[in-house]
Amino acid sequence: MARFVVGVMGGGEGTSRETCRQAYSLGSMVAGEGWILLNGGRSAGVMEASARGAREAGGLTVGILPGTSAAGASPYVDIAIPTGMGDARNYINVLSSSAVVVLPGGAGTLSEAALALKNGKTVITLGFTLPEVLEKYREQGFVVHASSPEEALQALKGLARKLSQE
Amino acid sequence: MARFVVGVMGGGEGTSRETCRQAYSLGSMVAGEGWILLNGGRSAGVMEASARGAREAGGLTVGILPGTSAAGASPYVDIAIPTGMGDARNYINVLSSSAVVVLPGGAGTLSEAALALKNGKTVITLGFTLPEVLEKYREQGFVVHASSPEEALQALKGLARKLSQE
Amino acid sequence: MARFVVGVMGGGEGTSRETCRQAYSLGSMVAGEGWILLNGGRSAGVMEASARGAREAGGLTVGILPGTSAAGASPYVDIAIPTGMGDARNYINVLSSSAVVVLPGGAGTLSEAALALKNGKTVITLGFTLPEVLEKYREQGFVVHASSPEEALQALKGLARKLSQE
Amino acid sequence: MARFVVGVMGGGEGTSRETCRQAYSLGSMVAGEGWILLNGGRSAGVMEASARGAREAGGLTVGILPGTSAAGASPYVDIAIPTGMGDARNYINVLSSSAVVVLPGGAGTLSEAALALKNGKTVITLGFTLPEVLEKYREQGFVVHASSPEEALQALKGLARKLSQE
Numbered sequence: 200m201a202r203f204v205v206g207v208m209g210g211g212e213g214t215s216r217e218t219c220r221q222a223y224s225l226g227s228m229v230a231g232e233g234w235i236l237l238n239g240g241r242s243a244g245v246m247e248a249s250a251r252g253a254r255e256a257g258g259l260t261v262g263i264l265p266g267t268s269a270a271g272a273s274p275y276v277d278i279a280i281p282t283g284m285g286d287a288r289n290y291i292n293v294l295s296s297s298a299v300v301v302l303p304g305g306a307g308t309l310s311e312a313a314l315a316l317k318n319g320k321t322v323i324t325l326g327f328t329l330p331e332v333l334e335k336y337r338e339q340g341f342v343v344h345a346s347s348p349e350e351a352l353q354a355l356k357g358l359a360r361k362l363s364q365e
Numbered sequence: 366m367a368r369f370v371v372g373v374m375g376g377g378e379g380t381s382r383e384t385c386r387q388a389y390s391l392g393s394m395v396a397g398e399g400w401i402l403l404n405g406g407r408s409a410g411v412m413e414a415s416a417r418g419a420r421e422a423g424g425l426t427v428g429i430l431p432g433t434s435a436a437g438a439s440p441y442v443d444i445a446i447p448t449g450m451g452d453a454r455n456y457i458n459v460l461s462s463s464a465v466v467v468l469p470g471g472a473g474t475l476s477e478a479a480l481a482l483k484n485g486k487t488v489i490t491l492g493f494t495l496p497e498v499l500e501k502y503r504e505q506g507f508v509v510h511a512s513s514p515e516e517a518l519q520a521l522k523g524l525a526r527k528l529s530q531e
Numbered sequence: 532m533a534r535f536v537v538g539v540m541g542g543g544e545g546t547s548r549e550t551c552r553q554a555y556s557l558g559s560m561v562a563g564e565g566w567i568l569l570n571g572g573r574s575a576g577v578m579e580a581s582a583r584g585a586r587e588a589g590g591l592t593v594g595i596l597p598g599t600s601a602a603g604a605s606p607y608v609d610i611a612i613p614t615g616m617g618d619a620r621n622y623i624n625v626l627s628s629s630a631v632v633v634l635p636g637g638a639g640t641l642s643e644a645a646l647a648l649k650n651g652k653t654v655i656t657l658g659f660t661l662p663e664v665l666e667k668y669r670e671q672g673f674v675v676h677a678s679s680p681e682e683a684l685q686a687l688k689g690l691a692r693k694l695s696q697e
Numbered sequence: 698m699a700r701f702v703v704g705v706m707g708g709g710e711g712t713s714r715e716t717c718r719q720a721y722s723l724g725s726m727v728a729g730e731g732w733i734l735l736n737g738g739r740s741a742g743v744m745e746a747s748a749r750g751a752r753e754a755g756g757l758t759v760g761i762l763p764g765t766s767a768a769g770a771s772p773y774v775d776i777a778i779p780t781g782m783g784d785a786r787n788y789i790n791v792l793s794s795s796a797v798v799v800l801p802g803g804a805g806t807l808s809e810a811a812l813a814l815k816n817g818k819t820v821i822t823l824g825f826t827l828p829e830v831l832e833k834y835r836e837q838g839f840v841v842h843a844s845s846p847e848e849a850l851q852a853l854k855g856l857a858r859k860l861s862q863e
Contacts, residue, residue, distance in 0.1 A: 201760075201767045201777035235776060259757075261776060262699075267617060267792055267816065269699050278733060278759060279699035280778060281792045283617040285599060286480055287456040291789075294765055294779045306483035309498055310476040314452055317472035318765065330496030332475055367594075367601045367611035401610060425591075427610060428533075433626055433650065433783060435533045444567060444593060445533035446612060447626045449650075451765060451781040457623075460599055460613045484599065618812055619788040638815035641830055642808040646784055649804035662828030664807055 203359045204235045204261070206296025208311045209245025209327070210304035218245060218303045221325060223252035225300060225348040230258020232352075234359070237296055239288070240264040240280070242273040245302050250275035263292050290314055298358045300351050301327040316341055323354050369525045370401045370427070372462025374477045375411025375493070376470035384411065384469045387491060389418035391466060391514040396424020398518075400525070403462055405454070406430040406446070408439040411468050416441035429458050456480055464524045466517050467493040482507055489520050535691045536567045536593070538628025540643045541577025541659070542636035550577060550635045553657060555584035557632060557680040562590020564684075566691070569628055571620070572596040572612070574605040577634050582607035595624050622646055630690045632683050633659040648673055655686050701857045702733045702759070704794025706809045707743025707825070708802035716743060716801045719823060721750035723798060723846040728756020730850075732857070735794055737786070738762040738778070740771040743800050748773035761790050788812055796856045798849050799825040814839055821852050 207225060209218065226249035229236045236253035238246045240262020250260045254275040262276035265288050269279035282288040289307060293299055293315035300323045301312045312329060315322050316336040322329070323343045336342050345351035373391060375384065392415035395402045402419035404412045406428020416426045420441040428442035431454050435445035448454040455473060459465055459481035466489045467478050478495060481488050482502040488495070489509045502508050511517035539557060541550065558581035561568045568585035570578045572594020582592045586607040594608035597620050601611035614620040621639060625631055625647040632655045633644045644661060647654050648668040654661070655675045668674050677683035705723060707716065724747035727734045734751035736744045738760020748758045752773040760774035763786050767777035780786040787805060791797055791813035798821045799810050810827060813820050814834040820827070821841045834840050843849035 201770055201774055204776070259776075261759075261778075263778070272699055276699055278702070278757075278776065279793070280759075280761070280789065282789050283792050284453070284619060284789075285456065285615040286483060287450070287453040287616060289480075290451065290453040290456075291778065291780050291782075294781050295777070304498075306479040306499060306502070309496065310479040310483070313472040313476040313479070314455075317452060317476070328496075328498070330475065330494075330498075332470075332494070332496075333472060336472070367604055367608055370610070425610075427593075427612075429612070438533055442533055444536070444591075444610065445627070446593075446595070446623065448623050449626050449783040450623075450785060453782060457612065457614050457616075460615050461611070616785070617788065618815060619782070619785040621812075622783065622785040622788075636830075638811040638831060638834070641828065642811040642815070645804040645808040645811070646787075649784060649808070660828075660830070662807065662826075662830075664802075664826070664828075665804060668804070 202235050203362065204237050204295060204297045205229045205355060206237045206292055206299040207245060207249040207302070208238065208292065208299060208304065208308050209302030210308060211241055211243040211246065214244030214303065218326060219248040221348050222248035222302055225249060225325070225351055226252025227256040228348060228352045229253055230256035235259050235261060237261040237263065237292065239292060240272050240276050242271060245304065247273045247275065263288050263295065286310065293318060293320055296320060297362060298323065298355055300325055303327050321358055323351050325351050368401050369528065370403050370461060370463045371395045371521060372403045372458055372465040373411060373415040373468070374404065374458065374465060374470065374474050375468030376474060377407055377409040377412065380410030380469065384492060385414035387514050388414035388468055391415060391491070391517055392418025393422040394514060394518045395419055396422035401425050401427060403427040403429065403458065405458060406438050406442050408437060411470065413439045413441065429454050429461065452476070459484060459486055462486060463528060464489065464521055466491055469493050487524055489517050491517050534567050535694065536569050536627060536629045537561045537687060538569045538624055538631040539577060539581040539634070540570065540624065540631060540636065540640050541634030542640060543573055543575040543578065546576030546635065550658060551580035553680050554580035554634055557581060557683055558584025559588040560680060560684045561585055562588035567591050567593060569593040569595065569624065571624060572604050572608050574603060577636065579605045579607065595620050595627065618642065625650060625652055628652060629694060630655065630687055632657055635659050653690055655683050657683050700733050701860065702735050702793060702795045703727045703853060704735045704790055704797040705743060705747040705800070706736065706790065706797060706802065706806050707800030708806060709739055709741040709744065712742030712801065716824060717746040719846050720746035720800055723747060723823070723849055724750025725754040726846055726850045727751055728754035733757050733759060735759040735761065735790065737790060738770050738774050740769060743802065745771045745773065761786050761793065784808070791816060791818055794818060795860060796821065796853055798823055801825050819856055821849050823849050
């Protein structure tokens with residue numbers, strides 16, 4: 200069976216040091232569980248930090264890239280999937296994730312959170328505030344607030360357990 | 366040269382009567398200017414109403430559909446573009462629009478607003494509140510607030526003038 | 532109801548003068564029937580010639596572009612649909628066509644013929660030889676050989692009649 | 698750096714036993730080299746057999762799926778990438794492959810061979826005859842004929858060496 204995949208979304212260039220630290224830590228924990236870390240693959244911000252965290256903890260990392268080649272991919276990405284589809288790859292990012300964690304980011308990150316919820320994925324927010332228009336998904340239990348990578352990990356563990364029993 | 370295309374985004378099933386009325390009215394005005402009306406093409410909510418408004422005013426309508434066929438397309442869509450790409454078609458919606466008007470909607474609409482701004486399009490909000498994470502685009506002049514279809518039309522006229530001079 | 536759309540596929544740069552003449556002629560005939568001409572939208576080869584033929588005969592032309600903007604679009608394209616998806620737009624080309632005519636071209640044209648047949652579209656060949664691996668579609672009646680734009684038109688008329696009766 | 702990825706393309710349902718045997722064997726060899734096996738991910742034909750071969754030899758397998766979920770994925774796929782994009786995922790298949798091996802298949806396989814060559818990938822044919830329209834790529838050295846999985850492996854080894862030196 201296909202393995203449990205944690206999508207980690209968040210900002211690229213200009214991401215704060217603290218957010219990158221959290222992304223690194225989360226990536227490391229994901230690897231520690233034997234899960235796969237998936238993100239947008241570029242060598243910047245949350246993508247770079249989470250891939251590095253997972254890799255340095257011995258994990259496997261997948262990067263779904265916007266361009267037609269692996270140029271610009273983070274060196275911490277093991278499996279580069281260049282889609283040649285620009286931001287349409289955000290849709291693939293969320294479909295390919297068993298669950299999605301959202302860290303601080305901009306318009307791209309927001310589109311990923313929205314598409315994830317629209318497509319039935321659970322979104323764990325870690326420092327990213329979802330707008331009110333997505334409130335109904337919270338009421339339905341598809342949004343989990345985490346105030347630390349550790350809390351995000353707990354939520355992921357619960358989801359992984361649930362999915363393995365389905 | 367390719368014609369000026371107004372993308373009208375907003376909710377599908379469950380959209381309020383008042384929002385549909387505004388979408389119809391906006392579609393009608395878009396047609397009145399000789400512009401093309403583009404939307405997500407389905408036979409529901411803002412898509413159906415805006416296409417109907419444009420068609421009944423003698424305009425031309427384009428529907429970018431999520432499925433692999435025109436089944437489920439609004440009968441008011443003249444040119445059906447089935448993409449077979451699900452919500453990834455939202456990216457095409459905004460790239461294909463000279464400017465985007467956003468009416469009340471949910472996660473899909475939010476993703477379109479986010480992707481439009483990320484890709485350099487001007488977004489005119491008509492009853493849809495953009496989240497704070499997109500605030501920088503407003504500061505850069507890419508977000509215009511309209512409180513009626515008439516105000517949206519004025520903003521579109523300004524943009525059409527500007528684009529024709531480029 | 533959405534209008535009958537004829538997809539015209541074939542080579543870009545380096546296309547022979549005779550092929551361009553046929554593409555122009557076919558575009559003109561498509562417009563004469565009141566149908567919509569759809570192609571890959573670029574300003575080269577069969578795309579440019581067929582769009583020009585349709586436009587100069589008063590028809591409406593749609594170009595499904597590989598890039599993120601209408602830059603590089605043929606000036607004879609009325610409705611530019613930039614997909615930002617590179618060659619993945621070939622899939623949209625064929626899904627959006629009621630029927631596909633294939634003129635001489637290369638790898639891109641071949642991929643379009645293959646994807647069209649795989650997705651249930653009738654392919655009319657006009658100077659393009661389909662490989663044997665697609666033979667089963669010919670046996671099923673999905674491939675029509677035309678030796679002139681006039682013959683292609685006759686085949687299209689038959690299809691349009693059939694589709695309008697479904 | 699991202700790892701060397703071998704894309705193995707070929708038929709789904711109805712694939713001959715001999716072709717499946719070759720796909721299995723090739724998958725096994727790919728895993729033996731420490732490379733990643735990538736294919737269209739479904740539980741049929743060349744996809745199933747090559748993934749099984751790689752997995753049973755201890756390798757890692759990636760499946761780029763046409764649907765929106767991993768339902769229908771081969772149980773031998775480790776990393777499922779549901780794209781929700783139907784046959785447009787064929788474009789991603791080839792962009793994500795360092796090199797592509799093509800076994801007997803139909804229209805989908807043909808489209809992958811065509812798109813791979815158009816996008817600068819080397820195509821190794823193993824029982825699949827490329828049509829004449831792709832002949833120029835052979836002249837440019839982008840097509841390699843293999844008459845057995847062993848010969849395909851030799852060609853892949855040469856490519857991996859070349860890419861690692863770039």
